[in-house]
Amino acid sequence: GNSVTQMEGPVTLSEEAFLTINCTYTATGYPSLFWYVQYPGEGLQLLLKATKADDKGSNKGFEATYRKETTSFHLEKGSVQVSDSAVYFCALHNQAGTALIFGKGTTLSVSS
Amino acid sequence: SAVISQKPSRDICQRGTSLTIQCQVDSQVTMMFWYRQQPGQSLTLIATANQGSEATYESGFVIDKFPISRPNLTFSTLTVSNMSPEDSSIYLCSVQRGQGYEKLFFGSGTQLSVL
Numbered sequence: 103g104n105s106v107t108q109m110e111g112p113v114t115l116s117e118e119a120f121l122t123i124n125c126t127y128t129a130t131g132y133p134s135l136f137w138y139v140q141y142p143g144e145g146l147q148l149l150l151k152a153t154k155a156d157d158k159g160s161n162k163g164f165e166a167t168y169r170k171e172t173t174s175f176h177l178e179k180g181s182v183q184v185s186d187s188a189v190y191f192c193a194l195h196n197q198a199g200t201a202l203i204f205g206k207g208t209t210l211s212v213s214s
Numbered sequence: 215s216a217v218i219s220q221k222p223s224r225d226i227c228q229r230g231t232s233l234t235i236q237c238q239v240d241s242q243v244t245m246m247f248w249y250r251q252q253p254g255q256s257l258t259l260i261a262t263a264n265q266g267s268e269a270t271y272e273s274g275f276v277i278d279k280f281p282i283s284r285p286n287l288t289f290s291t292l293t294v295s296n297m298s299p300e301d302s303s304i305y306l307c308s309v310q311r312g313q314g315y316e317k318l319f320f321g322s323g324t325q326l327s328v329l
Contacts (some may be wrong), residue, residue: 106256112252138320145218145320146306155259192256202318204257 104129108192108205115182116120123177124193132198135159135168135175140189140207143151160202182212196202201205216240220307220321227297227328234293235324238306242287247308248280251323257306263290297328 108189109124127133127185137149137159155170175192192205217240222245236244244265248260260280261269269282294301307321 143322144307145220147320148318152321193257201259201262202257206254206256207251211321 104133104194104203105193105198106192106203106205107209108190110208112209112211115210117184118181119130119212119213120212121177121179121182121186123190123192123210125175125177125196125205126152127173127175127192129173129196129197132170133155135166136165136195136202137166137175138191138193138204140191142188146191153183161187182210184212184214186210187212215228215311215313216243216319216322218307218309218319220324221323224325225327227326229298229328231297232293232295233297233326234291235305237290237292237321239288239309241311243309243311244287245310246284246290247310248282248292249306249308249320251304251306253302256295257296260292260305292327297326299328301329302326 105128107126134153135195136151138146139149140146150161152168153161155168158167164178166174168174171182189207191207193202219238221236246263249257250255250260259272260275261271261282263269263282263284265287267282281293281297305324310318
């Protein structure tokens, strides 16, 4: 079946550090891949997406590249800020009419 | 974007009771979804609620346990019935406005603890 595996958190970083949150997936066919972010007290919101192999999604300094050969979609940011503290969810969508499949979420805490 | 108001934001309930969670959207949407996130687990879709029709439940979820109402295009409720500690979770309302999952928006969630 389809599934998403994210690295365990929490991830604790100092401001301006480099961030990687690992995400791997299992799916048949060619899913679309997403990263969602949930800031404290707010709803989940789409951060970035990629719909085919080798696509790179990017937004707010975050990037993730769809790697079919390694079935991965790792989230990266070169220099994190305190305002990036949030929970990050990797997700995939595989078939029309089916629901998004989410990972467990990774909590990121950035200190100044 | 969509503004989604979800109430209550958190609650502590006794075993055997029921809790109704409300989801209000700032504009009309066709598709509304209810998700659950149990501690340490992924977000899991409970059901899809379209106005004017019965909610469609995912495998493992039943209407008797999670009745859903969708009286109009801006409002839905999810009831967690006859609660047990295993129902302690975050419950999320979500709406889709347009084609594609970039048009999917979430409420801030209801944190439910059952004693």
